[in-house]
Structures are given as C-alpha cells and as structure tokens.
Amino acid sequence: MNARDETPEEIFSREEEPIEPHVAVKAPPAGHPLRVVDWAKANLFSSVPNTVLTLACLWVLWETIPPLIDWALLKAVWQTSDPRVCREADGACWALVTEKHRFILFGLYPWNEQWRPLLAMALFIASGAVSCYPGFWRWWLPVLWAIVLPACAVLMWGGIFGLTFVDNTQWGGLPLTLILSVVGLVFSFPFAILLALGRRSELPAIRAVCVGFIEFVRGVPLVSVLFMASVMFPLFLPEGVTVDKLLRAQVGIILFTAAYLAEAVRGGLQAVPRGQYEAADALGLGYWRKMGLIILPQALKISIPPLVNQFISMFKDTSLVIIIGLFDLLTTAKTALADPEWRPFFIESYAFVALIYFAFCFFMSRYSQFLERRMETGHRRS
Amino acid sequence: MTVKVAFQSVAAMALVALAVAVPMGTALAGPTLDAVKARGEVVCGVHTSLYGFGAPDDKGVWRGIDVDVCRAVAAAVFGDDKKVKYVPLSAQARLTAVQSGEVDLLSRNTTWTLTRDTANGLNFTGINYFDGQGFMVSKKLGVKSAKELSGATVCVQTGTTTELNLADYFRANKMELKPVTIEKYEEVTGAFVAGRCDAITSDASQLAAIRANDTPNPADFVILPEMISKEPLGPSVRQGDDQWFDIVKWALFAMIEAEERGLTSANVEAALKSPDPNVQRMLGVTGDLGKGMGLDNKWAYNIIRTVGNYGESFERNVGMGSKLQLARGLNAQWNDGGLMYSPPIR
Numbered sequence: 124m125n126a127r128d129e130t131p132e133e134i135f136s137r138e139e140e141p142i143e144p145h146v147a148v149k150a151p152p153a154g155h156p157l158r159v160v161d162w163a164k165a166n167l168f169s170s171v172p173n174t175v176l177t178l179a180c181l182w183v184l185w186e187t188i189p190p191l192i193d194w195a196l197l198k199a200v201w202q203t204s205d206p207r208v209c210r211e212a213d214g215a216c217w218a219l220v221t222e223k224h225r226f227i228l229f230g231l232y233p234w235n236e237q238w239r240p241l242l243a244m245a246l247f248i249a250s251g252a253v254s255c256y257p258g259f260w261r262w263w264l265p266v267l268w269a270i271v272l273p274a275c276a277v278l279m280w281g282g283i284f285g286l287t288f289v290d291n292t293q294w295g296g297l298p299l300t301l302i303l304s305v306v307g308l309v310f311s312f313p314f315a316i317l318l319a320l321g322r323r324s325e326l327p328a329i330r331a332v333c334v335g336f337i338e339f340v341r342g343v344p345l346v347s348v349l350f351m352a353s354v355m356f357p358l359f360l361p362e363g364v365t366v367d368k369l370l371r372a373q374v375g376i377i378l379f380t381a382a383y384l385a386e387a388v389r390g391g392l393q394a395v396p397r398g399q400y401e402a403a404d405a406l407g408l409g410y411w412r413k414m415g416l417i418i419l420p421q422a423l424k425i426s427i428p429p430l431v432n433q434f435i436s437m438f439k440d441t442s443l444v445i446i447i448g449l450f451d452l453l454t455t456a457k458t459a460l461a462d463p464e465w466r467p468f469f470i471e472s473y474a475f476v477a478l479i480y481f482a483f484c485f486f487m488s489r490y491s492q493f494l495e496r497r498m499e500t501g502h503r504r505s
Numbered sequence: 506m507t508v509k510v511a512f513q514s515v516a517a518m519a520l521v522a523l524a525v526a527v528p529m530g531t532a533l534a535g536p537t538l539d540a541v542k543a544r545g546e547v548v549c550g551v552h553t554s555l556y557g558f559g560a561p562d563d564k565g566v567w568r569g570i571d572v573d574v575c576r577a578v579a580a581a582v583f584g585d586d587k588k589v590k591y592v593p594l595s596a597q598a599r600l601t602a603v604q605s606g607e608v609d610l611l612s613r614n615t616t617w618t619l620t621r622d623t624a625n626g627l628n629f630t631g632i633n634y635f636d637g638q639g640f641m642v643s644k645k646l647g648v649k650s651a652k653e654l655s656g657a658t659v660c661v662q663t664g665t666t667t668e669l670n671l672a673d674y675f676r677a678n679k680m681e682l683k684p685v686t687i688e689k690y691e692e693v694t695g696a697f698v699a700g701r702c703d704a705i706t707s708d709a710s711q712l713a714a715i716r717a718n719d720t721p722n723p724a725d726f727v728i729l730p731e732m733i734s735k736e737p738l739g740p741s742v743r744q745g746d747d748q749w750f751d752i753v754k755w756a757l758f759a760m761i762e763a764e765e766r767g768l769t770s771a772n773v774e775a776a777l778k779s780p781d782p783n784v785q786r787m788l789g790v791t792g793d794l795g796k797g798m799g800l801d802n803k804w805a806y807n808i809i810r811t812v813g814n815y816g817e818s819f820e821r822n823v824g825m826g827s828k829l830q831l832a833r834g835l836n837a838q839w840n841d842g843g844l845m846y847s848p849p850i851r
Binding site: 210222223225226229230231232233234290292293295350353354355357358360445446447448450454457458459460461462463464466467469 | 602
C-alpha cells in the first residue's frame with residue numbers, strides 16, 4: 124500500500140461528506156459550483172457498478188497522468204545541443220525538437236531561405252482562417268486567394284524578384300503537407316461534385332465513366348496509386364521525359380480523394396427529397412441552375428460531416444508521399460532521427476508532429492460542427 | 506490536364522501485368538554525359554535517410570559516403586561538387602528510378618547482386634562499402650560465436666533480406682531460431698537494448714551504430730565475428746551508356762587511388778607540382794586521361810580537391826570521426842588488410 128492507492132478513496136470520501144440524504148438528484152449542468160456534488164452522485168455513483176467503474180477510472184487516471192506529466196513536463200529536458208544530457212535525464216527530451224525544429228518544419232528547403240516557406244505558410248493559414256468565416260464569403264474572397272496563391276508560389280519557388288530559385292523537390296515539412304492537402308482539397312472537391320452528378324446522370328455513357336472511375340479508384344489503396352504514379356508511370360513515358368514528382372503525387376491525391384468525396388456528395392444528393400427536384404423542374408429551371416440553386420446547396424449541407432471526415436483523412440494520408448521520396452512533415456520528423464545520437468528519442472519527435480497533425484485535424488472537425496450549426500435551417504432530423 | 510493524367514495513369518495501371526512480365530533493362534540510353542552537361546547538374550538517387558550513407562543534416566544538406574560519390578561525379582563533370590540534384594528514393598522505387606532515367610546514377614546503399622546487374626537493368630560501377638550481416642549480443646550472455654546462438658531469441662527487422670538471411674543461416678547450421686520480428690528500426694533497437702531478445706541481427710555497419718549510440722554502455726555489447734552474408738554496396742547506372750558507366754566507375758576509383766597515393770583535399774594543390782609521373786597523370790598535369798572519358802583532364806584533381814579521397818570520406822561520414830565510429834575493416838586499402846583496390850589510373 125503506498126500513498127497513491129489511498130487517494131481514490133480520499134476523493135470518494137471527500138465527495139461523500141457534504142451530501143445530505145434527501146437531496147434531489149436531478150442533473151444540473153456540470154461545473155455549476157453548488158451542484159457538482161449532486162451531479163457526481165447522480166452520474167458517477169448512482170449504483171454499485173457505476174461506483175466501481177468510477178473508482179477504477181479514477182485509479183487508472185491517477186496511475187497514468189502524474190507519471191505522464193512528470194515525463195512530459197517536470198523532468199523533461201527542453202534545451203540542450205548535447206544528447207548525452209537527455210540520456211541522463213528521466214523525462215522527455217524535447218531538446219530534440221528544439222534542436223531540429225527547423226528541419227522538421229521545413230525539411231530540405233535551403234537553410235538561409237526558410238523565411239520564405241514560413242511567410243508563405245503564414246499567408247496560407249491566415250487566408251484559410253479568413254475564408255472559414257461565413258461572414259467573409261463575399262466577392263473579394265476569390266480575389267484574395269487569387270493574390271495569395273501566386274504570392275505563395277513566388278515565395279516557394281522564387282526565381283524572380285531577386286529570390287533564388289528553389290526546386291520543388293526541396294520543399295518539405297509542414298509547407299509541403301499543407302500544400303498537398305489544401306491544393307488537393309481545392310481541386311478534388313469540384314471534381315467530386317461533377318463525379319457525383321455524373322453518377323446520377325441519365326446519360327449512360329457519363330454514368331458508366333463516373334461509376335467506373337469511382338469504383339476503380341476506391342478499389343485500390345492510396346499507397347498503390349502513389350506507387351503507380353511514381354514507379355510505373357515513368358516507365359511508360361518516352362525516354363528522358365519526366366513529369367514533376369510533386370505534380371504526380373498531387374494528381375494522385377486529387378484523383379483518389381475525389382472518388383471518395385464523390386460518394387459523400389452522392390449520399391447528400393440522395394437525401395434531398397424528390398419533391399425538391401420536381402419543384403425545381405416545375406419552376407422551369409435547367410439542369411445546371413436546378414443543381415446549383417436548389418439541389419446542391421441542400422445536398423452539400425447534408426454531406427458536411429462525411430466531407431470533412433474525408434478531408435481529415437486526406438490531410439493525414441499526405442504522409443504517404445514518402446514512398447515517392449517527398450519529405451512531408453512526418454518524414455522530416457523521421458529523418459531528424461537518422462542522426463544516431465538522437466535516435467533514442469523518437470517518441471518525442473513523433474509526439475511533436477502528432478501534436479501538429481492533431482491541431483489541424485481538430486480544427487477541421489470543430490469547424491465542420493460550427494458550419495453545421497450555422498447552416499441549420501430547421502430541416503435537421505434528430 | 507487532370508483528366509489527361511488520370512487516363513494516362515489508368516492506362517499505366519492496366520499495363521502493369523505486361524510490364525512486370527517483360528524483363529526490363531534493355532532500354533537504350535542516349536549519351537548521358539551530354540544530357541547532364543546540358544542540364545547543368547547530376548541527378549543522383551540517394552537514401553531517404555540513412556545516417557553516414559545518405560541523409561540530410563539539420564540544415565538540409567545531404568551528407569554521407571554514398572552522397573560523396575554523387576559529389577565526386579559532379580566534380581569530375583563540372584569541377585563543382587555542388588552541381589547535384591539529390592532525389593531521395595525508397596527501397597522500392599530505387600531500381601525503377603534508374604531504369605526510367607529519372608536519376609543519372611544511384612548511390613543508395615544498394616547491394617550488388619547478379620539479378621540487379623542483369624535482369625533489373627542496372628550496371629554497378631564499383632563498391633564503395635563492403636558490408637555484411639552480423640550479430641550483436643550482450644557480453645553477459647558469454648557467447649563468442651554465432652554458432653552458439655541456437656535457441657536464442659533474435660531481434661530482426663521484418664521485410665528485409667536480413668530476415669531471410671537469418672532464417673537461412675539458422676537452417677543451414679541446424680540451429681533453433683526464435684525470431685522477434687519488428688517492423689520499425691527504432692523499435693527493433695529499443696527491444697534489443699531493453700533485453701527483449703538475446704541477440705540482434707543487422708548489417709555490421711548498423712550494429713556498430715546501434716552499439717555506439719543506442720546502448721547505455723557500448724562496452725557491455727559485443728559484435729560476433731561471423732558475417733552471414735556479403736553486402737557489397739555500390740553506385741550503379743543504367744545499362745546502355747558505356748561512357749557514363751566509365752565516368753561513374755572511375756570517379757570512385759579516383760577517390761580510392763588518391764588515398765593509396767596519399768593525396769588528400771589538403772595536399773592536392775601542392776601535389777600538382779609532384780615529380781611522380783603517376784600523380785602527374787592522375788591530376789591531369791600530363792597526359793589526356795580525362796579527355797578519354799569526355800571530361801576535363803583535371804577531373805580527378807577536382808574530385809580530390811572538393812570531396813577528398815576515399816579515406817577522408819569514410820572517416821568523415823562513418824569512421825572514427827563520425828557518430829557511427831565504424832572501423833575500416835574490409836573497407837581498408839588492399840595494402841592495409843582491406844579490399845579497396847583501384848585499377849591503375851593510366
């Protein structure tokens with residue numbers, strides 16, 4: 124018996140004491156200071172199995188959280204250029220991240236030019252943030268992107284305005300991951316809508332092509348698509364002709380994502396009641412106006428959750444581009460570990476990139492929930 | 506654009522079966538040297554990250570003993586070792602990258618085998634590192650030879666030839682094998698250091714690196730003397746361009762020969778005045794050796810000046826001056842107990 128084992132009981136007894144026998148056990152919102160005890164009693168200790176479960180959970184948390192905090196924060200080494208200091212320490216070696224953060228974030232981009240991807244990324248993220256707010260969905264938003272995207276391209280590639288040229292094989296880290304996913308998203312989404320509409324088309328040829336494409340692409344894993352694009356594709360090109368590697372990967376990702384998104388959109392299209400189609404026809408709208416004004420706005424709203432699901436999945440799948448030798452964020456983190464002195468601290472490196480991936484994915488997921496609420500027009504069935 | 510590429514890649518996929526069935530490597534190359542000169546850089550396939558052989562450092566600069574071969578070729582062609590475009594290649598993509606002409610040469614920790622030299626369409630130009638698979642055990646185990654490992658648990662990385670060699674060796678010696686197969690390299694190392702297996706097997710260069718860097722006390726571990734496989738690692742080019750084949754071959758030989766003759770990046774400037782006719786020929790002071798390959802006569806001089814000789818490259822990247830701390834062993838000069846031997850440069 125050590126001090127730790129007693130603690131759940133302490134917590135239990137502390138919470139038991141002030142309870143009067145006949146307090147009404149309705150559940151007011153958690154966090155309300157006066158009713159915390161009532162809430163706990165109603166929800167955590169309402170029966171014997173519940174009490175046992177609660178205690179077990181508290182015990183597990185007590186056993187895991189303090190050592191984790193110890194390791195990750197209290198005993199961690201935050202800054203040193205000497206890996207031996209980390210070996211001596213009991214805690215995490217965040218010094219690995221401090222030492223190598225520039226390589227992890229920017230990969231092979233020339234060291235002295237790394238302000239360029241940093242600036243491009245800031246522009247990219249800022250414009251992305253602005254575009255997320257529906258109040259800004261005005262005429263100037265496409266104009267903003269029409270300025271930002273070329274600006275980012277100029278920053279990344281250079282070659283003009285006195286910036287040295289940086290070949291896109293040297294791009295890496297977070298900028299590469301962001302470019303692959305955002306460009307992938309921007310291009311695959313319209314393509315997916317066309318595919319979804321095509322699949323529901325009444326013209327057999329179009330329908331066959333769309334069904335064939337969607338089913339074929341969904342039938343193979345992304346790894347194999349990328350592998351084909353990088354390994355087999357060059358063998359079919361004429362001698363000496365090579366298509367840019369980044370472009371190959373990007374096209375592979377776009378095609379792959381589009382097939383999945385198309386199915387999400389199709390789900391939305393099917394969920395729109397037939398009456399809406401008929402009403403649009405009755406108004407005398409043509410096919411494109413019917414779709415653009417009546418059907419798609421409703422269908423896309425319904426498909427927000429699966430669409431975002433797919434975006435999140437694509438964001439993480441960009442890490443597969445290493446098989447064609449592109450240094451995305453996950454690969455740069457791995458490559459930083461090639462240095463044998465720092466290799467024992469691989470957990471820290473992976474934890475760092477996991478945090479970055481989580482931040483982006485969590486944002487996307489919360490944003491989709493925000494959009495759903497924002498777009499709510501009273502049709503929700505719940 | 507998108508759709509066009511889509512159809513092309515669909516077509517590509519459809520033809521896979523055919524492509525696999527037809528032996529590759531009969532591709533006829535144009536003059537690679539002209540293409541390289543026109544492009545202004547050598548495109549060199551390297552490892553994505555193998556410390557000491559080919560990996561970017563913290564500043565994104567490629568370093569390693571394999572990378573030095575790329576630099577040497579660039580120095581021979583352009584007189585400038587920085588005119589290299591590095592293409593990091595995965596193990597699966599490396600051979601195709603050479604066949605399709607995506608890279609001018611492959612210098613990526615690749616074992617020279619008959620299949621690769623013939624059916625896979627590569628031409629190996631030499632060997633820049635003699636490696637072999639070995640075992641490392643804890644000293645406490647008291648094992649002196651790999652033959653005593655019957656019944657031992659052995660940590661090994663999955664999906665590598667290492668795993669196959671291990672099984673072959675134990676079967677051939679009628680020993681009982683208990684492999685602990687783990688996919689990730691760091692985890693294999695971690696498992697061994699944590700004592701989850703009696704022995705770990707990998708290429709000797711890797712074992713030395715693990716001992717130097719991953720173990721709490723390197724003196725507690727010992728690498729057993731047996732090598733159970735031969736792993737001659739070297740650069741390769743595509744079949745069909747003999748001139749380019751010669752250039753890559755002799756760029757490496759020049760580094761090896763330079764070490765034998767005591768020429769280093771530090772003294773090569775002074776050596777231009779050397780009375781030794783061999784040195785004069787090699788450095789292009791006399792004769793037309795470079796011209797014969799379509800290069801400048803100062804080709805070897807430029808290699809030694811910018812990259813250094815083989816010994817310098819070895820020490821800097823994998824030897825005692827590096828974090829790997831590998832002994833020269835088989836990679837010493839032939840007159841020093843090793844296998845490094847350059848044909849005469851004359």
